[in-house]
Amino acid sequence: EIVLTQSPGTLSLSPGERATLSCRASQSVSSSYLAWYQQKPGQAPRLLIYGASSRATGIPDRFSGSGSGTDFTLTISRLEPEDFAVYYCQQYGSSPPHSFGQGTKLEIK
């Protein structure tokens, strides 16, 4: 089973700043089968990125994903007030279970 470790656990930034979130896998994620989700309080998770770097429908272009192998990054170029939330990575390239990372909380500084 692939274990995903996200860092940092909490990121404190101000609107307009750039956010960089990391997701590291315990073994290589095949074909960059990695997704990112955003979850706001009281809401279901929402898909942001799939295939490590493809934005989901309707996701603003300030969100971008990169990486391959064991190291992946979600970047938010200029934070908007609505971007403060919890972010999860998930790998879906290996046989199940398709594990999630433990999450990064992005909070307003």
Add this chain to the structure above:
Amino acid sequence: EVQLVQSGAEVKKPGESLKISCKGSGYSFTSYWIGWVRQMPGKGLEWMGIIYPGDSDTRYSPSFQGQVTISADKSISTAYLQWSSLKASDTAMYYCARLALGRTGGWFDPWGQGTLVTVSS
């Protein structure tokens, strides 16, 4: 529009059984995996298992194997998550979600709205 609608919140006692549901619409229900994800209070997302309604192929996380049962009724486009004997530690929000790439698998999109299960004596 692809949509997953889950059943309502449940309050149960330890030892009771429970079956919650997830109804799909707007797509061919039998052609896409449906998964279940647990979120305990204040915690992260945990992948529980998936089912392919077309042939009922089911895969479980080792952490949940034997603890829950995932099933589907393709005649009414509905997937289920059930417990035979609930514990207080089953208290959580449970989400269903569709895997995006049909039989191949893929990422979760879309998600249901969640079903809150509370187990308390």
